[in-house]
Amino acid sequence: MPLQYINELLGLPELQLQQLVSIDTKEVHLEASPVAYKQPCPLCHSEASVKRDGRNRTRQIRHLSIFGRKSYLHVPSIRMTCTRCRISFVWIYDFVGPKQRYSQAFRAQTVEQTLGSTAVHSALMQQAPVSTVQRMHQEALPKACEHLTKQAWREAEDSSNLVLGIDDFAIKKGHTYNTGIHNLRGETMLDLWAGRKLEDLRAYAQANPQFLALKPKAVVMDLAKAYHTWITECFPHAIRIADRFHVHGYVIESVQEIRKSIQHTVSPRAKATLKSHHRLLNPPIDQLCVKSKAQLESILAFSPLLRSVWEWKESFSLWYDCSPDINVARLGFMRWLGQGETLDHPAVRSTLKTMRNWQEEIVNYHHCRFTNATVEGRHNRIKAYQRRHYFTRNQECYKAGILVECNRPHLTS
Known part of the structure; x- marks a missing residue:
């Protein structure tokens, strides 16, 4: 296949393939270079005073698989100097971060596979080390969680007929529980916190004014007295529905x-x-x-x-x-x-x-025929997530992973 078609297949317009270095049954190595001759200075954002100042070692970047083989791009690490700012910098590529060995597209595909499966399975699919896949997942999780959570809360705040669902799920049956709050119309999970007792619920409401600013038409919950007492205090005009x-x-x-x-x-x-x-x-x-x-x-x-x-x-x-x-x-x-x-x-x-x-x-x-059926189904997803990840010890990663797992099917990440 001619190099120009391989270049289109890679989807990297900033690069121009130079030659096919090697190919075997498992790997493809391609040599590429930037299409542009110079790059703007990161401080003054001008190319007029920038000049090329040689090359360092060639960078080897893992990219998406092509022809059923792992692909590696060999790109030059070009030194640049700005005479106006009197600084030196290395060529910055858009498709890969500084000092990284995996392209952004490869990271995105790996994280997408890991979110719905396990790091071991994704590593097997991508033919990459498990530790590397886990690190990519941990790095991408906070950003994905923040984006999806903001989108879920925005939908809840803009809803004119908001119906909330509240229920708890077990971390350890009979000992430790988490409580989750859900938007039943939008089929999203808004937040979760540790505990299910009345003092835990009140502490969450005091620490989260965004929750108290919601205006739900109804709240669906089971027959736990703590839930009904808490909802009466937070939303006195909301209809309380027994699931x-x-x-x-x-x-x-x-x-x-x-x-x-x-x-x-x-x-x-x-x-x-x-x-x-x-x-x-x-x-x-x-x-x-x-x-x-x-x-x-x-x-x-x-x-x-x-x-x-x-x-x-x-x-x-x-x-x-x-x-x-x-x-x-x-x-x-x-x-x-x-x-x-x-x-x-x-x-x-x-x-x-x-x-x-x-x-x-x-x-x-x-009054409004809503149940916590979708919440119970979401609890099954949470339990499956907990089994796959063996109860992540980092509480922030644990919470972020659950919110991404529950909201990703209904929101755009």
Whole structure:
């Protein structure tokens, strides 16, 4: 292939290829030089007083792969002198930083691969040392995080109907938690901080006036009292919504408690059937296939109480999906509570007590139908990131990595 086509393939207009130094099955070495003869002085920005003053050693720069081989550019390190400013400087290339051995394009491609994978995988793809890939990732992470975070906050501040989602995720289950705040409309993560107790939430609000300047229409969260107390203090006019899937979990838990209680009263064969197909009791019936519906019918036939509480659970799903407005939803919720009172079981009574205590927040779902489903999906991304990076010890890199991981699919980096 002629050198001019290779030059276009490299995408470096500031260089002109001179010759092909060597080529084998793994590497391509190309000699290149700047197209311009002189370069402006970095102080006076003039070429009139600049003269060339010889060359130092040739620089070998790793660039993007071509023809399935690693490519290396051999470029001269040209010494320049400005007679006006009386300074000497070395030719500054746009495609590579000073004293660097990897081009900007190679770094960008490597970092892009690392953000969605691991340093080991990216190093294997680029045929580069793992330590080098990790260093590139650590250098690019703060800038990418700053850009994406500013963009996410700008969208939240400019939104006229902002809906926030708040939830925590575990670093160590049962011991250490982080809390994240999310823009549910923009599907972005705004920030995260250590802790989930009320004092941790208040400390974050005091340290971040940008958060208090937001004007959310609604805030979606689970039934943790600390969250509702904190949001009432920060945004007294915002609608507090109990997350649908957390609320629904209480009803499903009562169904499973009744299933466990009747397992001890049936035959061993029926007990095995109940235990093996217990997950069929959780989803709405319209999400099951024909075979699963038949299996569900067989386990509901073991107990009238189990059938009744399952129908109570199904009516709760219908209430969520079919209530046309807040007034109808409030009446339907009261009827659903009355239906639950006919089921004489401790698990149902415990669930009804929780539902009455949080009645207003549960019904508020019908003001604006948002849930923390995207937040839970983002938590899965965070857990995968933590496993890939083995819980980065540097807290700033840990936070920046999570924010980039969560916001990169929805924002431009």
